[in-house]
Amino acid sequence: MILFPSLMAYLVLALFSLYLIYKDKEIQKERAFDRYSVALDSINNIIGGRYVGRYTTIQAIALDSTLQQINNPTQITILLERYRKATQSELILYVDRNGKYIASSTELSDGTKADLNLIRGKNFSNRDWFKNVVKGNFTEDITNGLIGTYSNDFQIDPLTTELYGKDKVTLAFTAAVKDKFGNILGVITTRTAVLWLENELKGTFRSLEKSGAHSPEIILVNSKGKTIVNLNIKTIDKDNNYIRDMEVILKQNLLLEKFEPVKQILEGKTGDGEYYSEKNKKIMLVSYSPINSNRFLRSLNWGIITMDPADDVFMKINRFAFISYVIISILLLVAVIIVLKFTASLTKNFNFLSDKLRKSSIQSEETSQNLKKSFTLVAETVQNQTKSITDTNQIMKALTSMISQTTDNANECSNISTHVKKEISEGNMIMEKLANAVAEIRETNKELMQISEMIDQISTKTNVINEIVSKTELLSLNASIEAARAGEQGKGFAVVAEEVGQLAKTSGKTASEIRMLIESGKKQVNEIISATKNRLEVGQAASDVAQKIFHEISHEINELQSRTENIKEATKEQKIGISQVASAMSHIDKSTEKNNSETQKAAQASEQVHHQSDELFQIMTAIRVLVHGAKTKIINSGENRK
Structure with a gap:
């Protein structure tokens, strides 16, 4: 409790120091950008003035x-x-x-x-x-x-x-x-x-050095991003002479090196910021601007860049920051040592009391845990037993329902078998009537056969008539011949003979038609007799089989009815027995519920003992917090308790 406020105080001090360093860096950065901005304005004016002079000079010479x-x-x-x-x-x-x-x-x-x-x-x-x-x-x-x-x-x-x-x-x-x-x-x-540009830019370079720039660099680029002039501490000697590096001039392309300020210049933008230079391999503070003087040919799209390594600009601030970090660390270490020595004496006394409380807490915890486990086991057993009894009750109820349903089904089967027996008896009577009907049809068939014989006799008589008609026609013909021979005396007889001939023809025609009808009727009667005979044989056979089957079904129905009565009696006895078992299971269920209630009360008592043990442990933990003053000690104590 003493160390923590001390640490917080030092942390606040450290953060405040970092904030001051950050603000100082921002101020230094703004000052650097201000220097570069002045330099850019100066270079713009210088290049514009010199360029317009040479642009117009050639016209003056001409x-x-x-x-x-x-x-x-x-x-x-x-x-x-x-x-x-x-x-x-x-x-x-x-x-x-x-x-x-x-x-x-x-x-x-x-x-x-x-x-x-x-x-x-x-x-x-x-x-x-x-x-x-x-x-x-x-x-x-x-x-x-x-x-x-x-x-x-x-x-x-x-x-x-x-x-x-x-x-x-x-x-x-x-x-x-x-x-x-x-x-x-x-x-x-x-x-x-390019000498005229270099000479003008050297003056600006020296001005930057005098204003506080550490390692300034001035770069003039063309519309393709290539370097025209590059002034830095390596290209200007002590005598202020510019050492032109032909490996850089018009060969170094900052646009291809993806130096962001060059891209901004070619887009006509002015600005500043911190950028990484691939050429210098470090972060640079950069200000940049296109040459936008109104005395310059802007279609050339030149740009000017001034920059200084960020590490050089912030060198003093970084050194101060390092010293501040070291001092804060040393003071923090000293404070921790003092606080630890001060709390060591208190820790020794509290540790003794904390250990005793811890042992008592552990013993109480173990006892409560054992009681809790025992009662939990008993409660689980009782709950399982209750569940089993409940399931058994459900099964018994289901069995009772099923037996009741079986009884109903047996009664229904008995009623159905009685009804079927009655129907079969009626079926036997119908089959007997069917047999009688078949016998009557057989008699009718015999009568049809007699009719057929009578038709044969009529056909015979009809043939006799036909023969008489033939003879009558012949006689009529002979009479006509004889009448013709007699002349006038035979004319009257000729008329009679002719009429007799006509009647014979008509009778012959009618006899032929009768004979044809008799033959047709005889044919139909014979067909009916043949069909009736075949059907009588099939019907007789089917009737015999049906009578036999009905007798067998009647016998089996009698047997089914007997067995159904036996099932009804057995089902009644099962229903009585299951009702007695269900009553006994109901008494057991009530006893189990009472045991479960008593077990829960015992478990609650065990839980109270457990809470009392927790309270004792919390007291011990609070003492350990006062002694050690760290949250990790509380966690470790909790792990030891477990």
Whole structure:
């Protein structure tokens, strides 16, 4: 309890110290960004002023009347060398309107004579700067008043590289030389080295160092992210000379290195922040801005970056922070030692009392746990017994219900068998009637056979009639013949003979029709007799089988009815026995419930003993808290108790 407030006090002190360090860092960062912002504004103005001067200077040179004297190259050469020195250029070249060499400056920037044979006699009409000027395609910014000059970005110029015998990074400015009528006489171009930018930026670099920057760095980049100028403590010696690193100029591409400020510049944004530099392998404090002076050709899209390593900017603060951490740690250690020594004497006395209470608590806990386990076991046993008895009661009820249902089913079966027996008796009577009906049909069939015989007799008589008719016709024919022989005396007999012949024919026809009807009727009667005979035989056989089956079913129904009566008697006796068992199980269930109630009361008493043991243990734990003052001690005590 003493150590914890002390630790909290030191923790608050440490956090407050960290907050002060953080605020100091933010102040230092803001100051650094303010320095860089001033430097960026200065560089913007300087580059804008110098650029517009060189942009307009080439136009001023082009207006010199000496250049119109194309036939006097000596005077033009002297003029161009004078302008080269005045502008600190690498080369000034003058060609005619066809691109043919006229004159150029004669000395190099280091003061040595230039070997003009390398460029004299050449034709430059295929060069971009010549073609654009002749066509009037100038690099202009009308808003800022930059008109009439063709300018390209810094590049390794092939013209000066050939003349100097090594790579030369230059910025070209080109203008047209015209006569008084505005006709183009030639084209003049100047190659300006990066030296004029480097000299201007050196002054800003030294100003940053004087204002408190530790290891400042100034980088000028072009529209592709390539480095034009890189000033840092490694590229400027003690004599303030710039050591140009040609492995960096126009070869180091910060955009490809994914240096975020370059990307922001190319998007036209100005800002500052902390960024990781792949080139320096560290976090840098960076301010950046595009060259946005109104005296600069903004289409070039140059940008300026000023930065300083964050570790160097925060060097003093980091050293102070380290010392503060060490002092706070030492003070905290001393405080802990003092508190521990102070509490050691109290701990010894409390430990003795705590141990006694702990032993008593453990014994009470063990006793209560044993009682609790015993009563829990008994309660579980009683509960299981109660559950078993309840299940048995349910089973007995189910059995009683099933036996009642069986009794009902047996009664129903008895009723059904009685009804079936009655129906079978009626069926036997019907079968007997059916047998009698079959016998009567057989008698009827015999009568039909007699009718058939009578039809045969009628058919015989009909044949006799047919023979009589045939003979009558013959007699009629003979009578007609005889009447014809008699002449007039036989005419009356001829008429009679003719009539008798007609009656014989009619009788013969009728006898034939009767014979046909008799034959048809006889045929149908014979078919009926045959069909009836077959059906009588099938019906007789089926009737005999049915009578036999009905007799067997009647016998089995009598047997089923006897057994059903036996089942009814047995079911009544089972129902009485199960009712007695259910009554006994009900008494056992009541006794078990009473035992369960008593067991629960005993378990509650055991739980009270357990709570009393817990209270005793809590008292002991509180003493241990006072002694040890750590929550981990309470947890360890709880584990020991378990």
